[in-house]
Amino acid sequence: xxxxxxxxxxxxxxxxxxxxxxxxxRDAIVGITSTAICGSxxxxxxxxxxxxxxxxxxxxxxxxxxxxxxxxxDPTRLRVGDRVVVPFPIACGACAACAAQLxxxxxxxxxxxxxxxxxxxxxxxxxxxxxHLTGGFAGGQAQYARVPFADVGPLRIESDxxxxxxxxxxxxxxxxxxxxxxxxIRPSDVVAVWGAGPxxxxxxxxxxxxxxxxxxxxxxxxxxxxxAEEAGHIPVxxxxxxxxxxxxxxxxxxxxxxxxxxxxxxxxHGSAHLHAxxxxxxxxxxxxxxxxxxxxxxxxxxxxxxxxxxxxxxGFVDKFPAGAWMNRSVTLRTGQCHVQRYMTPLLERIxxxxxDPTRVITHRLTLEEAPRGYDIFKxxxxxxxxxxxxP
Amino acid sequence: xxxxxxTTVRRPVAEVYAFWRLLENLPSFMAHLDEVRTTDEKxxxxxxxxxxxxxxxxxxxxxxxxVEERIAWRSTEQADVPNEGTVSFLPSPDGAGTxxxxxxxxxxxxxxxxxxxAKYFGEDPRQxxxxxxxxxxxxxxxxxxxxxxxxxxxxxxxKEFPQRPAQPLTVEExxxxxxx
Numbered sequence: 001x002x003x004x005x006x007x008x009x010x011x012x013x014x015x016x017x018x019x020x021x022x023x024x025x026r027d028a029i030v031g032i033t034s035t036a037i038c039g040s041x042x043x044x045x046x047x048x049x050x051x052x053x054x055x056x057x058x059x060x061x062x063x064x065x066x067x068x069x070x071x072x073x074d075p076t077r078l079r080v081g082d083r084v085v086v087p088f089p090i091a092c093g094a095c096a097a098c099a100a101q102l103x104x105x106x107x108x109x110x111x112x113x114x115x116x117x118x119x120x121x122x123x124x125x126x127x128x129x130x131x132h133l134t135g136g137f138a139g140g141q142a143q144y145a146r147v148p149f150a151d152v153g154p155l156r157i158e159s160d161x162x163x164x165x166x167x168x169x170x171x172x173x174x175x176x177x178x179x180x181x182x183x184x185i186r187p188s189d190v191v192a193v194w195g196a197g198p199x200x201x202x203x204x205x206x207x208x209x210x211x212x213x214x215x216x217x218x219x220x221x222x223x224x225x226x227x228a229e230e231a232g233h234i235p236v237x238x239x240x241x242x243x244x245x246x247x248x249x250x251x252x253x254x255x256x257x258x259x260x261x262x263x264x265x266x267x268x269h270g271s272a273h274l275h276a277x278x279x280x281x282x283x284x285x286x287x288x289x290x291x292x293x294x295x296x297x298x299x300x301x302x303x304x305x306x307x308x309x310x311x312x313x314x315g316f317v318d319k320f321p322a323g324a325w326m327n328r329s330v331t332l333r334t335g336q337c338h339v340q341r342y343m344t345p346l347l348e349r350i351x352x353x354x355x356d357p358t359r360v361i362t363h364r365l366t367l368e369e370a371p372r373g374y375d376i377f378k379x380x381x382x383x384x385x386x387x388x389x390x391p
Numbered sequence: 392x393x394x395x396x397x398t399t400v401r402r403p404v405a406e407v408y409a410f411w412r413l414l415e416n417l418p419s420f421m422a423h424l425d426e427v428r429t430t431d432e433k434x435x436x437x438x439x440x441x442x443x444x445x446x447x448x449x450x451x452x453x454x455x456x457x458v459e460e461r462i463a464w465r466s467t468e469q470a471d472v473p474n475e476g477t478v479s480f481l482p483s484p485d486g487a488g489t490x491x492x493x494x495x496x497x498x499x500x501x502x503x504x505x506x507x508x509a510k511y512f513g514e515d516p517r518q519x520x521x522x523x524x525x526x527x528x529x530x531x532x533x534x535x536x537x538x539x540x541x542x543x544x545x546x547x548x549x550k551e552f553p554q555r556p557a558q559p560l561t562v563e564e565x566x567x568x569x570x571x
Contacts, residue, residue, distance in 0.1 A: 003558060020559035023538045023569070053541070055556030072534065094532040096401050096488065108529045111542040112554075114522055123525075126539060129557065136541020136557040146559065148537065 002391070003142035004370040006056040009047040012371050017057065020138065020146035025072030028150030030086060034163035035062040035140045037373050037387040038171060039197050040264070040312045044131060045374060048265055048282075048289070049314045051115065051132040058370075060088035060128040061170040062140025063163060069150060077151035084154035086147055087339035088171045090126040090137065093152035097125075104336035109149065110135040119315070124336065141370055143391045155343040164388060165350055168202070168357040172386075174342035176202025176262065179310035182333040183258035185210040192216040192247055192256035192300065193233075194293035196224035198360045198386045199310060200262035204233045207260070209354055216250055218243060223383040231359065247300050255302035264311025265289035278318065291317040298325050298332075309334035360386040367391040392497045394517055398524040400531050401488040408459045408480045408489075410531060420526035420536065422519060422546055437466075447471055473498035491524065543568045 001020075007013040020029055038061055043049050045058075063085040069078060078084070091098050095107035106125035110116055113123035116133050126148070129139015138145065147154060157166050176199045183191060191207040193200050196219035204215045217228035218236045225235035236246050247256055267290050278290040297307045298321045307330055325332060349355045362385040365373045373387040400407050410416050414435050418424040425446065426438040433453045441447045449470035455463035455477075465475035474497045481490040526536050526546055536545040541554040545568070560568065 001559075005556075005558065018559040018561045020540075021562075021565060023543060023560070023565070024535050026533075026535070053553055053556045055558050056541070057556075057558045092529075092533045092537075094401065095528070096399065096485075099401065099487070108533050109537055111537050111539045113525055114518055117521075126537070132541045132554055132557065135537075136539040136554055138540040138557045138559055144559075146540070148539075149533070 001143040002367055003057040003138070004059060004367065004389075005054075006044065006052050006058055007054060010045060012045060012058060012374050014368050014370055015055070017055070017138075017142070020144050022068060022070045023146065024148060025070040026149050026151060027070040028066050028073060028078060028147045028154070029068040030062070030064045030084065030145050030147055030154075031067045032062050032064040032140055032143060032145060032391045034064070034167045035059050035142075035367075035389050035391065036167060036170075036172075037061075037141070037370070037377055037389065039199065039377075040130070041374070042378050043265060043312060043314065045378070046266065049131050049133065050119075051112075053132065056129070056131070056136075057138035057140075057142050058129045059139035059141030060130055061167065061172065062086055062128075062145060063157075063167050063170060064145075066150075066154075067144070074151040078154060078156070082154075083157045085157060085166050085169045085343065086128070086140065086145070087153045087155070087169075087174075087343060088127055088130070089153075089336065089339055090128065090135065090148050091152050091340055092149050098152075101338055101341045102335075103153075103338040103340045105338075112136055127336075141367065141389060143367070153340055155347065157347075159351065161350065162358075164358045164361060166347065166357075167388065168198070168360075169339075169343050169346055169350075171337065171339060172198045172360075173202050173346055173355070173357050174339045175199050175310050175337040176204075177206040177342055177346060178335065178337045179203040179260045179262060179308050180206035180210050180212075182308040182335075183207065183210075183260065183306050185212050185258060187211050188213050189257040190214045190216065190251040190254075191258045191260065192218060192236075192297070193260045193262055194218045194267075194297055195262035195264075195311060196221070196228045196235075197262065200260070201228060201231065201360050201385075202355075202357070203260045203262050203310065204228060205231060205355055207258075208232065209349065212258075214250065216247065216256065221380055224385060227360070227385060243296060244300055251302070255300050255305065257302055257305050259297040259301045259305065259307045261293045261297050261307065261309040261311045263293035264309075265291070265313050265315075267292035267294075267311075289313045289315055289317045291320065295319065295321055298330055301328075301330050303328040303330070306331045306333060310337065312336075361388055363387040365389055392499050392516060394495045394497075394520045395493065396517065396520040396524050397490060397492050398528050399483050399488050399490050400528050402531050404459050404480050404482055404489045406489075407491060407531060408462075411478055411480075411491075412456070412462060418546075420530050420546055421523045422526075435464075449474075491527065493520065493524065495520065538568070 109126035126135030
C-alpha cells in the first residue's frame with residue numbers, strides 16, 4: 001500500500017510499504033477513506049519528539065471501513081463493513097486507566113511502556129503513528145491500518161454524515177472539547193484560548209457550547225484569527241497588541257477566568273530574549289519544549305482560575321512560572337485527550353448542529369500530496385488551517 | 392542478584408493466584424523462560440534461554456503455597472544458576488484488582504554461566520522483571536501480549552530501540568513473529 005512515512009528530520013515521503021494484516025485476535029484492518037495532518041505531526045517531523053525512525057508511517061487522525069476483523073473481536077461492537085472513526089489513543093478497555101476513562105493512559109496498549117516510563121515516570125498508551133515512545137504503531141496516513149483492540153475504540157457511524165463531518169472525532173474535536181471541559185466553565189466566564197489552530201478553534205467552539213460568556217482567540221496569523229472571529233470569538237493578535245493588557249481590558253481587569261493552552265511545545269510567541277533562550281536550550285537538547293503559551297496563560301489567568309493544557313508537550317520546560325501558579329491559586333489541568341470518552345456525545349452534538357467540525361478544513365489533498373500538505377501546514381502558507389487527505 | 396517488582400492487575404486475587412500457580416503459564420509473560428513443566432504437585436522443570444543460543448534447564452521445588460496469598464519456590468541443588476523466588480498476592484485498595492509482589496534471587500556468582508546469564512539480563516535486570524510483570528498484566532487483563540509494528544515480538548521483545556520501523560510487517564516477518 002501507499003503510506004506517508006517519516007524520512008528523517010523535516011522530511012516525510014509517500015512510500016510503498018507492506019499491507020497491514022491481523023497480528024492479534026482483537027485487531028481489525030480498516031480501509032482508510034479520510035485522514036488528516038495534525039499539528040502534533042509537526043512536532044514529530046520537526047524532531048522534537050524522540051524515538052522516530054526512518055519509515056515510520058505517520059498519522060493518527062483517520063476513518064474508514066472495516067475490511068477484516070480478528071477472531072476475538074466482539075461482533076456486537078464491530079463487524080466487517082462498519083464505517084468507523086478511529087480514536088488516536090489505543091486503549092484496551094480492561095485496565096484501571098480505561099475503567100476510569102483515562103484512555104490515553106491505558107496501561108496495556110504500549111509495548112514500549114518501558115521507554116515511556118523512563119521519559120515520563122509512568123507509561124502512556126499506545127498511539128497511532130506517534131513515535132516508538134508511544135508504542136511504534138503504524139499510523140493512518142495510508143491506505144490501510146491495523147487497529148488493535150478494535151472492539152474498544154472505533155466509533156461506528158451509522159448516519160449519513162460525511163467523512164469531513166466526523167473525521168475529527170478521532171482527535172482534534174475531542175481534544176479541543178476536553179480543553180474546554182477541564183475549565184469547569186460557568187456562565188460568567190471569560191475564556192482565553194492560546195492558539196487558533198484547529199484544536200484551538202474547537203476549544204473555542206466547545207467553550208461557547210459549554211456556556212462561556214466570552215471566548216478570546218490569541219494567535220498571530222491573521223487568517224486564523226479571522227476564522228475564529230467568523231465563528232463568534234474575539235481575536236487578539238499577539239504581534240500587534242500587548243496580550244496582557246488586552247486580556248485585562250476584555251475581562252474587566254480581572255484576567256480571564258479560564259485559560260486554554262492549545263499551542264504546546266513549539267510556541268513562537270513570548271518575548272524575543274526568552275524565545276532565544278528557549279531555542280538555544282532546545283538546540284542543545286537541554287530543554288525540549290518552548291512553553292511560551294503556557295507561561296503567558298499562567299501569568300494572565302485570574303487568581304483562582306484554571307489553566308487547561310491540551311497543546312502537546314514532550315519533555316521538559318524552563319522558566320515555568322511556579323510562583324504565579326502557586327501564590328495565586330491557579331489550577332493546572334491537562335492530559336492527552338481521552339478520545340473514547342467524548343466520541344459519542346460529540347457525535348450527537350454534530351448531529352444536532354451544535355458543532356461544525358468542517359469549518360476548519362482549508363485544504364483537501366490526495367495521500368500522494370501529503371508532503372506538500374505538511375509543508376504548507378507547517379509554514380502556514382495558503383491560509384492553511386487543516387489538511388484532509390484522501391487515500 | 393536480588394530483584395523486586397510490583398504491579399496491580401485488575402482481576403480478582405483468586406484468578407491471578409491460579410494463573411501463576413499453574414507454572415506452565417509463566418513462559419507466556421516471562422521473556423527469558425521457554426518452558427515450565429510440572430512433574431508433580433511441588434516439582435517442576437524450567438527451561439530458559441541463555442546467551443549464544445544455549446538453554447539452561449533446572450529443577451525447582453515449591454517451598455510454600457498459601458492459596459490466594461503467596462507462592463515461593465527455589466531451584467534444587469543441581470541448578471547451574473541457583474535461584475529462588477516469592478510472589479505474593481494482595482487485594483488492591485479499591486477492591487477491583489490484585490497487587491502482585493515478586494521477589495527473585497539469582498546466585499550469579501556461582502559460576503561462569505551465572506555471569507553470562509546476568510549479562511544476558513542486560514544492564515537493567517530490574518527492567519526485565521518490570522516488563523515481565525507488564526506482560527502478566529496484559530495477558531490477564533486483555534488476553535494477549537500487545538504487539539505493535541515497531542515492536543511486534545510479543546513476549547520476546549528484547550530490543551527497545553532502535554526497533555523495526557512502525558510500518559506493517561512483510562509476510563515473512565509476520566510468519567516469523569507469530570511463529571506460524
